[in-house]
Amino acid sequence: MQKMGVRLWPVTMISGDMLVAAPERWDEACFTVPAVRAVIASGLKTGILCSETQREFWETINGLMVVSFPLRTKSKLVATQIKDQWKASLAWEISPAAEAFKIANLPRRLGPQERRLDKLLTHPLSYSENPLEHRVRHYLAAVEELSIDTKRSEFFASVDLGIEFEKNAVMLCPSSDLGISYEWAIDRWVEIADRLLENGKHVTVVSLDGNRDLGRNLANLLGDKVTYFHAFPLASTLPILAIHGLVVAADGSLPHLAAHAGTTCVTLFGPNDSAWKRPLGRRHSVVKMHVECAPCLLAKCQFDSRCQRELTVDRVWKAVKDKLTYAGRKDQWSAW
Template identity: 35%
Template sequence: MLSQPYDHPLWIAAPLCVREACFSLPAVRAIADKRMVTLVCHETQAYFWRAADLGEVRPIGRKADKKAAMAALTGASEILLWEAGLLADATLKAGITKTIGPASPELAKHLTHPIPQAPKPGPMEHAVRRYLRIAAELGADPLDRRFFEPIPRPEGELETVVLSPASPFGSHFEWPLERWSELVAELADLKPWFQILAPDSRVSAWAETQGLPVVPEEQIPATLAGCHVMVAADSPWPHVAAAFGATCAVLYGPGEPVLHRPLGQQHLVIRRKAECSPCFAAKCPMDLRCQNDLQVDRVVEALRGLISA
């Protein structure tokens, strides 16, 4: 149990998906409250985990292979794995004597200490619960409200409203860009505070047509950590902004906010609940009604109240 004394840290392999990494944060904080931890993560998450200030952070590169992952695990004797993948595979040859994680077919061969995940009947629950249960099984108290507080913002926080129209989950998780153009026109009085998070050339080109500044790639971490409000497609970015204390409005299509909404009660879910959603499909086999039927006036009305507050 985590309440016992340890002379070595528990290593934790962060989920590869940034959204899932954000969901794991309260559980990791609860564990770190009981013992030393070392975080191993993708290099694009390093700023997030360093800002959380929970322990040593060891990033692996964008093009890391199993050899590089093994090098990042040098010195580990006990590790918590949330999911299968590169880091889990590396533990098999890294000489780690104790591997802990949720019992699942994908992780079975990697774990010396699997934690049973008994399915519970009842309504759908938020994905954060999966991580909280593991922390509780390890002897932590993950429901302490301290572990859900925002990560402290850096100095010089930005008075910005960040628009993030793109989603790495697939183009059908995105509201049409022409609707974003209408939204910008309706909120013209806020335009001086708009910045665009544009991870691809398509969104960058759109931002140029709107006369809106695009956040440079090297400034994305600081912008996510410092913005006041984010309006976004269903993507990882509002979850990062929410972790730093921003208020977020997320436009949902084929995803499910009950399962994947940003943590915190202040955030806004905007959706047209189609009969076929959630389907989680990256490409709609029908007419994408969950996105195309979400009208601009409905989004504007919701955002006016959010931004004025």
Template identity: 25%
Template sequence: MTNLSTGKIKRILIRATNWVGDAIITTPAIRAVRKNFPEAKISLLAKPWVAPIFYNNPYIDNILLYDAAGKHKGLSGIPRLSKELRKKKFDLAILFQNAFEAALIAFWAGIPNRLGYKTDARSLLLTHCIRLKPAMKRVHQIDYYLGILEGASLKSDGRQLTLVVTDEERKHTEEILAEHGITGKDRLIGINPGAVFGSAKRWFPERYATLGVGLQEYSGAKIAIFGGPGEKALGQYISKLMESRCVDFCGKTSLREAAALIERCQLFITNDSGLMHVAAALDTPQIAIFGSTDHATTSPSAPRSQIIRLPVPCSPCLKPDCPIDHRCMKNITVKMVYDTAVKLLMKN
């Protein structure tokens, strides 16, 4: 494998990952790409639900959509996308997504330099193939993605996450909150009870409800429930348990609106999820509850983030649903989370 000649690279395509949390975790690597190629035009290819994470990112010049449910759908979709990319004459593709498909698209797009991990039988499609050492599977995901660049003798640029909320979005956030009787003087605590990957990652909604009521009584803060369209029923259930002493935003905000609302929170309490990494990128004080997943590789990377987990022999199992008794979550009591929340509220 030859080293990349940074002076000859003028147009770069970065293939984004497909999950919100993973997308945020790649932002230190994206900044490093800009550091190594300061004069290059950097475009990012992302699925529509992930793309908003990169809006206003100062290290990206252009965002391209991979619309797999629309114009890039079906058997003709990938060739069509590859043809579109070929017209842009990229010099280098950096593949943060590990799938075979990502390498195939870059290959068919005629991009002469294609950099990524040697996974999913795609070594023949990559010109700069980075061997995935076993130890890399145990490091934090930030370092995992930086490892792609370091494997090609490119320099990293720290581990700080990037997620930019604009003043206009902050103003819109205050308008949303005002509709629910929440003013700029009110403290706001966010609760994120869902997790798209599966139920094994979720602390129990009844406990979230009890926690929310307790923190409201302690601090006088307003409680906001966060979640996506698939978590509407969960938000409604917790709101009912709290006797509607909260604002339920589940399925009612865009990803950008959710991010701006999370930035407004004085405390965010969440499962291991995409919004957990949103809070970390914004350095919102947060408590992340871990059970089935590996905190060593996916914990929130921010100074004001704190995780709660209790080791059990079967964790991390990385399974979407617990096949036994969900002990990794059952052992985490409301009091444990409440006491940690009070300390963070006092500190911040």
């Protein structure tokens, strides 16, 4: 795998044609990958400007220069390191990276034509999205405005980390970094884990940083029958995710990273819209219950958590069982 990159500290200047601002959310970062690959394939010397927390993720993309900065670095300081080094920039949202492009006075600053972002751009890109399109279209449409071809299946492929997967290894992630309304009841996770163990699977339970620690609680309930893993920092978990043949997870950042690493995913959706935000790839499944109040996208439910409460163990288990025979078989292309 080709890896190119530089950290801004210590200072090392690199230059190129297009410097792209990485979205700060993990799901959005994953949805940006096909568009970034398309820019690279167009022949432009392409870089990504991201926080240090995302560096390992972006280093998995061949031909991409990774320019990273420590978290919470001031945009003005970032700007001093990219000034006069890049011909153009592409930003998707208001962020420290987008602000750094403006402060650095990069000659051509592109991005979606949105009221808050417009003030940072020299060349706003005007395009529309159809209702219920997958979020990946937001990023592809911007690149298509630059007359760049995005319709190549390899742009959507999961990465090859060179790691052999274990077909019988299943990871469970009951925690979500999107909020408690995205999380299924822990007693139901216990039932899923027990069924996996009864079927001879090796179960790893993962917890995330900065939430209710459902993962640790689930691991404690299951005891020595499972392996416990704390996924922090998230970008460093890619090799661990790639080992597992199947990941069953609450909707959040982790299933998107697992899909990027080439792992088959079953994702439990609640307040989010699976048509809009499902992990990229044909081999994955989403499980959800249709309720009148969804998608609300709320981190904390204002009613009775019915989207999670009405999602039964049997419904989730059916989706898991359907994928167990397919787990770890990495389809060549990951078309959305």
